[in-house]
Amino acid sequence: QQPVQSPQAVILREGEDAVINCSSSKALYSVHWYRQKHGEAPVFLMILLKGGEQKGHEKISASFNEKKQQSSLYLTASQLSYSGTYFCGTADNAGNMLTFGGGTRLMVKP
């Protein structure tokens, strides 16, 4: 079953913060976050494993609440380059087959 992402879309000004949520009805082994720009391939941002630590990448970080089967992606001091569609992909076992959420469209304006 597909994880649910919220919000579906968000518009920010440069320097503002955003949070994107990903929620699953199944117990999760891992959560993967990707950013995709229009017409391009999804680009890997980070992976969170069951029992693992919160990950960070520059000004983008994420958390994974195993009990609630939820993950959140935190974008701080957003830059124009952060614009794109963010997808979470969830795996319910170690096989790594990912089920992707519907995506969150993020637009950062000057």
Place this chain on the structure above:
Amino acid sequence: DSGVTQTPKHLITATGQRVTLRCSPRSGDLSVYWYQQSLDQGLQFLIQYYNGEERAKGNILERFSAQQFPDLHSELNLSSLELGDSALYFCASSGGTGGRAQYFGPGTRLLVL
């Protein structure tokens, strides 16, 4: 550049035809995944191969098949094509299974007329 290559970049064909999409994984990666992305369905997992063997199957139609060769490149075969098969097809690779990052290729854009 993720290191994953896919050919061709674009493909235009007619209904009822058969096409083959090719993917070369990153050097050293043993797992290959195929995904389909369409406007109304989002990113859908099709199939995974690990070191030449099928590992997992997702929403892959019976008209579609794939294989991974000894040199680890993979091919996705789509036959009896329908208009609804028009989509972006991505290949991704990872170093293994068990919580590894997947790196996506640039995709093949298929248009069925």
